[in-house]
Amino acid sequence: MSDTLSLILQQSINGVYLGCLYVMVALGLTLIYGVMNQINFAHADFVTVGAFTAFFVVTRFATKVLGLPDTVAYLMSIVLALASGALMGLLINATVFGPLRERGDELRPLIATIGVSVLLENGQLALFGPIPYQFDSPFGKETIRIGKIFFTQQSVLVVVCAALAIGALYWFMKFTTTGKALRAVSQDRETAGLMGINQGFLIGLTIVIASALAGAAGALIGPVLVLTPFAGASVVVKAFAIVIIGGFGNMEGTILAGILVGIIEAFTVQYLGSGVIDLVVFVLLLLMLVVKPTGLIAERREENV
Amino acid sequence: MASAPLRPADRASLLQVPRQWPAYLVALVAIALLPYVLSTPYWRGILVVCAMNVMLALSLNLILGYTGQLNLGQSGFFAIGAYVTTVLVKSYSWNFWAAALIAVICAGLVGLLLAAFAVRLRGHYLGIASLGFAVIAYQILLNWESVTEGVRGIYGIMPPSPIRIPGLPEITFSNPVALFWLVGGIAFVVYVVVANLLRSPVGETLRAIREDEVSAASLGINPARWKAFAFGIGSAIAGLAGCFYPGFVGTLVPDAFGIVESFTMMAMVIVGGMGTMIGPVIGAIVLTCLPELLRDFGELRLMVYGLALTLVVLFMPGGMVQAGQMLRARFSRASSGASR
Numbered sequence: 001m002s003d004t005l006s007l008i009l010q011q012s013i014n015g016v017y018l019g020c021l022y023v024m025v026a027l028g029l030t031l032i033y034g035v036m037n038q039i040n041f042a043h044a045d046f047v048t049v050g051a052f053t054a055f056f057v058v059t060r061f062a063t064k065v066l067g068l069p070d071t072v073a074y075l076m077s078i079v080l081a082l083a084s085g086a087l088m089g090l091l092i093n094a095t096v097f098g099p100l101r102e103r104g105d106e107l108r109p110l111i112a113t114i115g116v117s118v119l120l121e122n123g124q125l126a127l128f129g130p131i132p133y134q135f136d137s138p139f140g141k142e143t144i145r146i147g148k149i150f151f152t153q154q155s156v157l158v159v160v161c162a163a164l165a166i167g168a169l170y171w172f173m174k175f176t177t178t179g180k181a182l183r184a185v186s187q188d189r190e191t192a193g194l195m196g197i198n199q200g201f202l203i204g205l206t207i208v209i210a211s212a213l214a215g216a217a218g219a220l221i222g223p224v225l226v227l228t229p230f231a232g233a234s235v236v237v238k239a240f241a242i243v244i245i246g247g248f249g250n251m252e253g254t255i256l257a258g259i260l261v262g263i264i265e266a267f268t269v270q271y272l273g274s275g276v277i278d279l280v281v282f283v284l285l286l287l288m289l290v291v292k293p294t295g296l297i298a299e300r301r302e303e304n305v
Numbered sequence: 306m307a308s309a310p311l312r313p314a315d316r317a318s319l320l321q322v323p324r325q326w327p328a329y330l331v332a333l334v335a336i337a338l339l340p341y342v343l344s345t346p347y348w349r350g351i352l353v354v355c356a357m358n359v360m361l362a363l364s365l366n367l368i369l370g371y372t373g374q375l376n377l378g379q380s381g382f383f384a385i386g387a388y389v390t391t392v393l394v395k396s397y398s399w400n401f402w403a404a405a406l407i408a409v410i411c412a413g414l415v416g417l418l419l420a421a422f423a424v425r426l427r428g429h430y431l432g433i434a435s436l437g438f439a440v441i442a443y444q445i446l447l448n449w450e451s452v453t454e455g456v457r458g459i460y461g462i463m464p465p466s467p468i469r470i471p472g473l474p475e476i477t478f479s480n481p482v483a484l485f486w487l488v489g490g491i492a493f494v495v496y497v498v499v500a501n502l503l504r505s506p507v508g509e510t511l512r513a514i515r516e517d518e519v520s521a522a523s524l525g526i527n528p529a530r531w532k533a534f535a536f537g538i539g540s541a542i543a544g545l546a547g548c549f550y551p552g553f554v555g556t557l558v559p560d561a562f563g564i565v566e567s568f569t570m571m572a573m574v575i576v577g578g579m580g581t582m583i584g585p586v587i588g589a590i591v592l593t594c595l596p597e598l599l600r601d602f603g604e605l606r607l608m609v610y611g612l613a614l615t616l617v618v619l620f621m622p623g624g625m626v627q628a629g630q631m632l633r634a635r636f637s638r639a640s641s642g643a644s645r
Contacts, residue, residue, distance in 0.1 A: 039429050099619060106428050107375060111575055112618040114568050119611025126605050237440055237564070240433050248429070279444040282437040289434050290422050 006148040011266040017155035019262020020162035024217035026239040026246070026254050027169070028210030034249035035186045035206045037106065038097065041113040044236035045120035046088045046211045050081035050218020051227055052128065055135050057081075070138035078161070078219040085215015089208040092116060097207060098200070117233075124229035133227040140223055158220050165213055166255060173251075182206060186249070238278070241285040247295025257296055329497065336489040340482040349481035353553050355593045356488040357546045360495050362573040362585035364542035367499060369571070370580035371508065372535040373515030375428060378419065378435030380566035381442030382540040384559075385412040386547020391462055391557050392452055401466040405548040412544020413537050420536035424529040439564045446559035458558035462551045478552075488549050495542055500582050502538075511535055515580075572614040578626030587625050 025047055032040055054077035062073035096116060100109045139153035173179040182202050184192040193199055218232065225231045238261065246257030261281055268280045288295070340349050361383060368376045386408045393404035419438050423431055446453045453459070464484055467477040478484045502508060513521040514528045522528055551557045569592070577588020595609055621628055 033429075037429075039432070096615070096619070108618050108622060110375070110429070110432065111571060112615050114571060115611045115614030115616075115618065117611065118565070118568060118572070119608050119615060122605070122607040122611060125607070233564075237436070241437065244430065244433050275448050276444070278440055279448065282441045282444070285437045286422075286434065286441070289426060289430065293426060293430065 003148075007270070010149050011270050012263055013149060013151055013155070015263030015266035016259055017151070017158055017262070018265055019259035020159050021217060021221050022235070022239055022242055022262055023255050023258035024162050024165055024213050024220070025235055026242040026258050027165070027251065028213045029236075029239055030243045030246070030249055030251060030254040031169075031206055031210045033243065034251070035182060036097070036101070036189075036203050037249075038109050039113070039240075040092065040097075040207070040210070041110065042088075042092055042116040042120060043211070043214050043239070044232035045117050045124070045229075046085050046214035046232070047218040047221070047235055048124060048227075048229060048232035049088055049120070050085050050215030051222035051225055051231060052124065052133070052218075053081045053084040053215065054078065054219035054222045055133050055227060058135050074138050078216055081219035081222075082212045082216040085218065086208050086212035088215065089211025090204070092211070093204045093207045097203065101200070101203065121229050121233070128229060130228060135223060135227075137223040154223065161216065161220060165216070169209075169251070178202070178205070234278075238281055241281050243295075244285055245288050245295060247297045250295065250297045253295050253297035329493075332493060332496075336486065336493060339489075340485050346481060349485060350553075351593065351597055352485045353481060353488050353549075355590050356485060356492045357549060357553075358570075358573060358589040358593050359492045359586050360546035361543055361570045362577065362589040363492075363495055363499055364539040364546070365570045366574045366579065366582075366585040367503075367542070368535050368539040369574060370585070371503060371515060372511045372532055374423075374532060374536070375432040376435045376536070376539070377432050377564065377567045377571070378438040378442075379539075379543050379570050380562050380564060381439040382412045382416060382543035383547040383550070383566065384442050384446060384562035385415055386544030387550045387557060387562070388446065388453060388547075389544075390548045391459055391551045395459060395462065396452075401463075401552070402468075405465075405545075408548050409541050409544045412547070413541030416540020417533055417537040419540075420533035423536065424532045436564060436567070439567055443559055443562055443564070446562065453559070456559065458556055459551070460556050462555050462557060464552040465549070484549075484553060488553075491545070491549075495545070496582070496586065499542075503582065507531075507534075569610060572610045576613050576617050576624055578624030581624075581626045584624050584626040591625070 025043070028046075029040065029043055032038055054074075057077035057080050058070075058073050062068045062076050063070065066073075068076065092113070096112045097109055100112065137154045137157075139157050141152075143150045143152050144156075171179075173183060181192070181197045182205070184195065184197060185199050185202050189199055217235075221235060225235075239258075242257045242261050243254055245261065246253030246255070261284075264280065264284070265277050268274075268277050272280070339352055343349065343352060361379065364382075365376065365379050368374050368379075386405075389408035389411050390401070390404045393399040393407060394401055399407075419435070423434055426434055447455055449455075450457075464478045465487065467475050469475050476483070478487055503511070510521070510526055510531050513524070513526060514531055518528045550561070554561075573588040573592050574585045575588070576592060577586065578584025592610060592613065595613075596607060599605070599609060617624055623630075
């Protein structure tokens, strides 16, 4: 195998790993948008909350208090980060999305979540301070080598987690009654309501699932993150770009765009340097909005005048 | 809210002396006296920041409040104003005022450029696209090191150069009082121009687009053109505010123009009262001063922005202006009840 080819393969693998992380964050945004046409700006901070949860579980609770081995502690931190994300989802639904849902305004909930985001960031800043935290994944130490290609167990874990999350979501959406009801709500809220579907519960559930994904993503991305209270923002800004590139509210589009952005990022690092990643991603976003504002896979949407 | 009926008799030119001139006079006197009421250097500095934030809030309000476009990119235009001015002055030895003029024009043109395709987008898409613009602007500041010095920042920036008018003493801006008079005075002029603009048929057109774009288009209004117009003016005003920032702070680093700044401006507009003229002014002043008053609480003070923004959207969507109206209504009801 030639060097160029193995380099391309290597960067593609890195890109898929990164892309899977982004997909887990972006899926939550697209789920919420699909069901209720809303953007949750505090999603960023749910990622941060997940990462901090993972940090404290890995470095204090699981290892020092419970005396668990590193690997078990890290897996446990992913589960607890998921739970902390779900809790944040419950809270934001109870305080912001629930009360504002009936007022039929697309701007206000978004602005309220910007407020929640600023609140959470500065709250965490007050709690944890501005100095970055750092923790390692026990799966990130050893590299697996196949031919000239290297990757860590951590990247395998990330891809597996993302695949599990996507698989579970698809199973839930396609094969459970609740999932079908959810799709009905996302297609037409009023008619779904007339069919006796409890929208309030389903919308709350969507937000909780989306936030749990963000929390888990926080635990997975934590070891490679400069963990400050503002860390989530850098990830989610990219996730916003991904949901737009993929087509807002469309799961397949988001997954495709997430992997694509991950790969583009890997090659950008290789050929242009890591400083210009955001520049490349957002120029791509603006180009996409010029060329095809509906995203890679367009969601069929009727507009009432 | 239903769209306001058209009032042709209310048309005003940009420089017409408006009916509320007593209020304007009070504002001018306040601007003149404030540096002597709050006479510590610390509070004089905060006054300058207040005046800049008032301009920024006014600029965002024109786009968000009066035209209904979710714009999260204002920090980018603020940055253009600051960096274009500073680079022209420091690297090319331009006169400050010429540099500021070019900076404002640049910000306005970039605003029009962004608007050229942003007007096709609505609501959330526009929000993300403008956020994308802010991120790109920030990244350019970081990466274009030969011009912006990147993260190292630009240091030792002088205040606006003195104005020499023959026959009069030289007007310098090196002390904070004069700088506040300058920036506060410009903020006042911006307010008057924007207020008159919005009272004119142009304002009616923008409000019609905000309330119902399709109906507005059916009346022969070209929504894209007018939205781009609002975007251009709003961006230019944000750029104008940016011109004075570096001279006041003395240093210029990209971190001053992160997307958080866009959120802060939004908080000022919403907390004060979106879609009203005086609301964003009040919001900017309150949200600039409140964290300073809460300085004793350390990091917790910055939570004020988030908390205020969330609570206002949830419980008082019209912001402080609406709260004031409700209080006044209650008070007048109570007093009329007592006299009966």
